[in-house]
Amino acid sequence: MAPAHTPAPRHPRDACDADGPTAADIEARILDLLAARSPAATLCPSEVARALAADGDDWRAWMPRVRHVAQALATAGRIAVTRGGVPVDALAGGGPIRLGRPRPPRG
Secondary structure (H helix, E strand, O other): OOOOOOOOOOOOHHHHHOOOOOHHHHHHHHHHHOOOOOOOOEEEEHHHHHHOOOOOOOOHHHHHHHHHHEEEEEEEHEEEEOOOOOOOOOOOOOOEEEEEOOOOOOO
């Protein structure tokens, strides 16, 4: 009998456990990396995971955590998540995403 499916976490803190960066660690690293760049610059979520990974750790395993936290920050209006310059949900499939500062409303 197959194990029961566990639903995806609903909050980024639920996606983190003691075996890696916390949501607060990831949030701080995202914001620090963005602060170190020009206002229009973006970054790849993998840069965040790599920056948090200890030597020998597989940073790819932390990508879902980074995407969860990025989406929470985007929902709160603290960052922008884009694909090809268009706002997207960080948790939706469809290809690579970029993280950047929120853009001021036009008009």
